[in-house]
Structures are given as C-alpha cells and as structure tokens.
Amino acid sequence: MKVLVTGGCGYIGSHTVVELLQEDYEVVIIDNLSNSLKEVLTSIETITKKKPIFYEGDVVDFSLLRKVFSEHSFDAVIHFAGYKAVGESVQKPLMYYRNNLESTLHLCEVMKEFGCKRLVFSSSATVYGSPKKLPITEEMPLSTTNPYGTTKLMIENILRDLSSSDNEWSIALLRYFNPIGAHSSGLIGENPKGIPNNLMPYIIKVAMGELPQLDIFGNDYNTKDGTGVRDYIHVVDLAQGHIAALNKVINSTGIDACNLGTGKGYSVLELVQTFEKVNHIKIPYQIAPRRAGDVAECYADCSYAKKQLDWSSKKDLETMCRDAYHYISVLKKSTDI
Secondary structure, X not given: OEEEEEOXXXXXXXXXXXXXXXXXXXXXXXXXXXXXXXXXXXXXXXXXXXXXXXXXXXXOOHHHHHHHHHHOOOOEEEEOOOOOOHHHHHHOHHHHHHHHHHHHHHHHHHHHHOOOOEEEEEEEHXXXXXXXXXXXXXXXXXXXXXXXXXXXXXXXXXHHHHHHHOOOOEEEEEEEOEEEOOOOOOOOOOOXXXXXXXXXXXXXXXXXXXXXXXXXXXXOOOOOOOOOEEOEEEHHXXXXXXXXHHHHHHXXXXXXXXXXXXXXOEEHHHHHHHHHHHHOOOOOEEEEOOOOOOOOEEOEOOHHHHHHHOXXXXXXXXXXXXXXXXXXXXXXXXXXX
C-alpha cells in the first residue's frame, strides 16, 4: 500500500514514516522544510534501509498536489503539515488560519478529485481547551484557548462535514497530548529552530549549555508538587498509534476521534528530575510566574484508542528522557566532527 505523508520530515512525521516503512508501506513525503531539515531523509533511509519518495513544497500548492497525485496512486494520506506553535499562533493568527486551513482544504479537494478518501489527521489535545474534569475522554466538550487550537478544531469540524456529505470517506482524528523522546537509534528526534516552545527541547538546550536555565511557570498549582501536570508520550508510541489508525481507516468508513497519550500525568518537576536521573546531568531552573492560559493538569483517558485501534503506549518516562537526550548527543557529536 502507498501512503502520502504531508510534513513527513518533521518531528512526529519522520518517526511515523520510519514505522510505515518498517511495516512495508510505500511512502511519499511532501514537506516545505519550514520547520524541518532535508537531512532527515538520509536518517530515515539509514534506519529503515528504504528510501521514501520526497517532494519539496507546500501543501497549499494545488499544482504540486495534483502533480503528486497524478504520479502516484495513494491508498491513504496522513496529514501532519501545519504550523504548530501556540505562542506564535497568538501573535500571528492570520498566518495560522490561512496555512492550516488552506492546506487541509486543498489536500481534501485533491484527494476527492483523485478518489483517495482515507485520511489520518494530526489533531491535538488543545481542542479540549481548559478541561473541567480529568482524565480527558473523547466525549468531553470541545473548546480552544489559542488560534493554533482553533485551527485544529475547525479542521475537525470541516472533516466531520466532509464525512457527512460523502460516506465513502474514512477519517481518523488523532488528538495527541505531549510527544517527547526520539528514535532509539539517535538518528531522528526533536531539534526545533530558535528558542523552543516545548518543555523537553528547552530542558535539553539547558543540558547542552545553550540556555542558562529552565523557567518553570508556576509552582502554586493544586498538584502533587505545585507544578503543572501533563501527559507525556514517547514519539515512537505516537507514531505507532498512527499506523494503528491507518489500518482502521483502510478497513472502515466514517469518522472517529481518539486520544493518544499514556493516561498518566507527570509534573514539570517530575520530568526534570527523571531527566537528571537517567542522563546524569543537573538542570538548573527557576520558578517564574504562571503563564496565561495554562491549566494545572491535563492528561488523557486512552481506553477508547485501545478499544478502537488496539493501541496503547508502551514506553515509560525514563525511556522518553533517555532517548531525547541521546538524539541531541548523537547530533552534536556528528556536527562537531
């Protein structure tokens, strides 16, 4: 079977491409490399001994999409491509609405034109807004607190309308929580450009001496140690969740949403302390004021994914912390040579 992966050179996309190739799918990638590197393709080939087909370009480009679909017959599409920084979305909402919505609309229009109606969509737990109770289930009310989350929720609604209009469509909406970690080979992982927006890349930059210390936003929440609690999931577990969802959409019709997380909440301090323990390195930090919009706790109920996809996470927090640092260590060693 042949699968198109938009944004396949990115953090989650590249790990999913590795899992696809190891499951003997043929893979075609479209990526504009705005937040990723072309060298990832070499790493993917080193890990899998297989080479995905690559098109450099933007999913909002109708002519590129038609070219790719005319040159390949796809069984399904996994759609990662999109802007994803919450803070940036608040500063540049129009950029986020235009890119994230247009790319999905154009992709679906070309998929329909070429008779490919199986889609796995990269959504987010941000569609739950500020949850009123925990753990978070798929039936809970949906709302958003930032433009990035709003684009995800709007796209979910668009895809539901599309499914209602044509029962040949089969769509999985994957709402994932906080992916961290890296492939155990150390060849692919997360290395964002500039100052990281997410906790683990920030911790790593402190560990590598690139940033002086970690700011922990708030230590007066009603949690076990006063710091915010989140559901961290290993990126390889997350990638395997996409394979499970792909198998589901290939063999069924309709639309469904699933949480992908561990179902466990870890505090910021627990993550820092675990990172220090497994990697034998001290992370200096200071307590900073709470950030607007942050909630005290957020973690998933993943029982529906187990029931519908026969999927559950396997890797623990120590493995997440070890693999994340291993990737950066390997990357630094290769660039220092």
